[in-house]
Structure formats: C-alpha cells, structure tokens
Amino acid sequence: MMENGFSSPRNDTFPAGLRVLVVDDDPTWLKILEKMLKKCSYEVTTCGLARDALCLLREKKDGYDIVISDVNMPDMDGFKLLEHVGLEMDLPVIMMSVDGETSRVMKGVQHGACDYLLKPIRMKELRNIWQHVFRKRIHEVRDIESLEGFESIQMPRYGSDQSDDGYLFTGEDPTMRKRKDCESKYDERDCGDPSSSKKARVVWSVDLHQKFVKAVNQIGFDKVGPKRILDLMNVPWLTRENVASHLQKYRLYLSRLQKENELKTSAGGIKHTDSSKDSAGGFGLQNSMNSHHNDVSNGSYGFSGGNSFVQNLNPKSLDCEKKEIVSVPITETKRALTVDIPNPRKVRSSQIGFESSFAPLGGSQVDFTAFASTTIPTRYSWSDVPEVQFRHESKSTQLEDGFSQLPPSRSQHHIQADHIKPVPSISFSSSTADRSNHANHATSTESAIDPLPVQTKNHVTNHQAFDPLSTTALSLKNQGFNLSCISDLESTQRNISSGIETLLPSLDEDIKFCWLQGDYLAMNLGLQDFPEYYDPGIVSEVPIHLYDALRHDYDNPCDPTEYSLIEQGLFIV
C-alpha cells in the first residue's frame, strides 16, 4: 500500500497508509474501528486507555497522523486528552461518543476536536478522516510560510484545479492569519497570553518565528530540540510545548519544501551549469558537492529530477550567511525527464546537507545533504535540458539525494510511497564541509523521502520558467526527521502534482528561493524587501530576473541575523 501524502485526486494512493491512533475503552468498538480503518487502508494503532495513548504519542512524535478518541475514557476525560494531543503533538483529533448531545459536541469542538462522530460509526465516516489531516497540513504550511514572509502567488493556470493538490496558495498578505476549521493556530491575543485557556495557543508572529528560526539555526538543526530552542529564544511566556508544536510544523513545512524541490527538479527541466562557476548563469548542479566554494555565488543547488542535489554553496567561507538564490531557467517545460535514480533503498538516512552560504545563522551552516542513495550520479535527461550528472560525494556537502529515486521514466505519475525515503535533514552546524550530516540525522527509512516520481500531468506543461534547483529550501529537512512518511508523501504528492520548480534568485541581502512549481508555483522565500518578487505578474519574468540576480548577486552577504536558509520562503507563482 502506498503511503502517499496528499496526492492529487488523480492519484489514488492517498490517503492510504494514514496513521491513525484509536483510543477507546470499549473493546468492542476498538476492534470494530480497527477493522474499519484497516479496510480504509489506514495504518491503525489501538489503545484502551488515554494515558497509554499519550505515551504512544509522546514516544513517537510524528508517528501518527490523526487521533480518534472516545469522549468517555475511564482514566482521563476525553476532552483532556484532546487538549493534550492538540497542545503537545498538534495532531488532528476526532472525538467519538454514543452521546450526541449538542452541548457535548460543542465542548468537543471547543476543545479543538476536528470532528465529533456519533456511535454507531459508519465506515464511510472513517474513510473521510484523512481530510482533517490534509487540511491541517495545508494550514500548517501556510502558517509557516506566512511567517517566513512568503507570499504566494497563485498560478493562474491551474486555478482551482490545483487546490486539490493542496499546493496552490492564493496570494495573501503574509501577516494574514487564517483560522483553521478545527484549530486556530492563532489566537486573538498577541502574545500567547497564558491566561487564556486551555488552548494556550500561541500566536506565532513573524518576529517570534524568526527568533525561533534563528535559535534553530544557532543550535544546529540536527541538534535542535524544543527545550534548547526555548532557552535560546528567551521569550518568557513561551512554553516548551508551544515550541515543540511549532517545531513540528516547521519540520513538516521544510519537508514539504524539500519535496517540492524534488518534485520540481524531477519535474522540470533543469539546466545545469557548472556550479562552480560563480556566475553561472544558470544553475548548475554541481557535481561534487563537497567543495565549498567561497564564492557562494555559485550556490546553485540543483535537484534534478528527483535528485535533490544540493550544491555546496560556499559554506563557511562566507562570513555572513548569504542566501543564494539560484535560478535555473528552464526554457522548456520539462518533459521527458529521464532520471536514473539510484535505488531508493540505498538511500541513507536521508539527509540533505547544504553547506553553503545559505545562511547559516550565527555561523552555523546549513548542511544540506542530499538525501539520496549513496550513489548519486543521476542522470537526468530532459528533452531539452542537458544532462546533468550529479556526483555524490561523501563530504558534508554532498547531497544525499533522497529524492534521487525518480523513476527513469517520466511516465510514472504517482509517487510511490514505498520509495519515499528518509527525508533529508538540514543540519545547521558550523562544522565544515566535511561533515556528513547523514549520520546525525539518520532518520529511519520511514521518514525518508524518496525522489518522487514526478507526476507529470500537471507540471509538465509549458513552463517557461526555469527550474532553479534550489534545494536549499528543500533540503531543509528536519533533522531527526520526525516527519512521517505520510507527511513527506503528502508534500511530495502535492509537489508533484503541482510541479514545483524552485528558483533561487539571489538578492542583495536576501535570499530567495523561488520554487516554481509546475506552473510556477513559487514561493517567495525571504524577505519582503523585494516586493517585486511577490508580484504575480512577474512570474513569467522571474526566471530571467532571478537569473540575473543570481548572476550578480551572489556575493552579497546577507545579514546573518536575518536570514537563514531555512527562512527561504516558497514562492508560489
């Protein structure tokens, strides 16, 4: 069974493999629900006690996608469990009861339940629970993106059709907060006024988020943990739980970026230029990742066809983290992308390490190791794109391309869940190039993201845009990869369906990663300093624009305190 993330409707693998935790003290119902969920092709874990459920959830953060719990549990009130789960794990929770009294239902919703099912529960109700997971993910991405200052521009081409894929975001004011249907990420209050409630939800303002990211970068993505982040952030009213939950979302977001990147690279034609060139006009996928070029300018990260290949951008040499924006103009929409992808199974603990000037904050570096199988060389041949060969080196700079598992033939339209392997982790560390991050973040294969087979249907169209391979953003795979396969897959799916292409324009003091997805969904990473990038009208010009920017700007150091690689936004065009 495929464990796909959110695939487009065309892909019917999702939501198979959704990981559900069912909590009910009624053994009869527990068994029935388990059976029903299994019939829906979900992965089920059952629990007879609320505290057992919490244990399981805590043990395996990101081990579940959704929780279904009865309201009446002997050891703990179901609503309490609901709160805990929402706070600590931030998972969607569905409540169940034989009692359908409005007040109870209302209470459930107030406590954050995504849904409230009445027993006897029908199978069809369970089939639909994936919507809650999906919805939440989209919102999470949006939240983080808006925090990251991205602005998304909706691709006109796809229109509403894309929304199924969950990846089109309409242009919105980054500061706009959206209320989710089941949980509001943002309270009315500004700073997480603790007095409020049981929810204790924190408003993650842009500032707060930046503090967060900065802390993460400082600590080193591979070593990051809520407590350390919290300490560094030095925000008195913020709790560890708040940070944990935010971190989780952030990781998901990053993994999604990565997927998009992979997707994009595999989907789009990537023009590879010699990355070591400073001004590579285009984007080169550097073959040897290890080298750290001082001229960050090169920073071209290219993930080609599913090989998230990150070029080592001048890592330490830069005194300030600079964001490289690499854009790879693609003259042609990718079409037949043939990639020889190494066996995904060989993927190591997928880590994508980028060492580059991409903004390690505070001197730390973002290491992107392409998660890939150890064999990196992947050949991608696009009809119009020169073949690029990535050599995977074992230095820190290498990208282990977890995504390099693109199926050779582009005709593969679905993501094979089983190929999704470890997600690359981004480690920010000040170590030098020789660090191979994989070791640290070896994530279990489960979290690996494999190169997703590109789903060509969408993307292949005529993208005039280039495919900058900027895997930097992508590679921001969380260390530790708690990302579940599903989430990876989901993002992968989304990406695939939308065909993301990333652009990494480099701007003065700003790094923008533009991910053009399929039809140029590009998320603008980086700061609002360059409003022009947000201009939807610019889409068609972006490549050139970015291209130029790339050419000229890579030497610009960026203010390390402000930008980190991770802060690249996704520019959805």
Add this chain to the structure above:
Amino acid sequence: MDRNHPQHQVLHMRRSLFDQGYIDKEQFIQLEELQDDANPNFAEEIVTLFYTDSARLIQNIEQILVNRPIDFARLDDILHQFKGSSSSIGAKKVKEACTQLREYCSAENAEGCMRTLQLVKQEYAVLKRKLETYFQMVRQVG
C-alpha cells in the same frame, strides 16, 4: 429452496432478528461486511466481545444498585458505556432498556433503576440466546 434448508433458516433467522427489532440491520450488516480472509467470522467475534463486555457492565450495575447510597453518577457512566457497547452490534432492545434505566438513574429513582435493570438483563439474555443460535447456524452452513 427447501424451507428447512439450513441456509434458508439462517436467512430467516437473520431477517427476524432485524424485523423484530433485536438487532439493527445496518450495523449488523456493516459488521458482516467487515469480514474478510483475515477475519472470516468477524461479526461473531464482535458479538462475543459484546457478551463479555455486557456481562461485566451488568455486574457493575448490580453492584452499584446493591450499595447504599447508590452512586448514580457512576451508574450513569456505566450506562453510557453500555449504550456504546450495545451500539457496536446494533443491539436495539438492549440499548433501549439501557436508556430507560438511565432515565431513572438521572431521576435518582432507585426503585425504577432496579426494575429497569431487570428489563435490561432480560433483553440481554434473549438477544444473546438468539445470536448464539444464529451463529451456530451460520457455522453449520459453512
């Protein structure tokens, strides 16, 4: 088909369980639909679980009603569980009896509770008998 043909008997019995309101048809069919190679007798397994659970719940109720003062709050909880359990196999009459009992419980009517408990036990016993017979027949038919 011969009326006495076992398969026919099975169908007949099943139908009467539904028609006579012992078992909710939709729920029961759903249980049957969950049967597959992994669980070829899923419906029966569930029903068996139901027996065990019900027996336990009934015992708890009895214990509560024996004690003085009667812990109506706890009784209500148990009845809530019992209702949930009954809904799992669609045990309609048992569930209705539970609801009645629950009403007496909210009214804190000990007498009413005790009387209605008997009703619950009775309905449960009848249902259990019928289901046991039914599944026996099902097994015989193969």
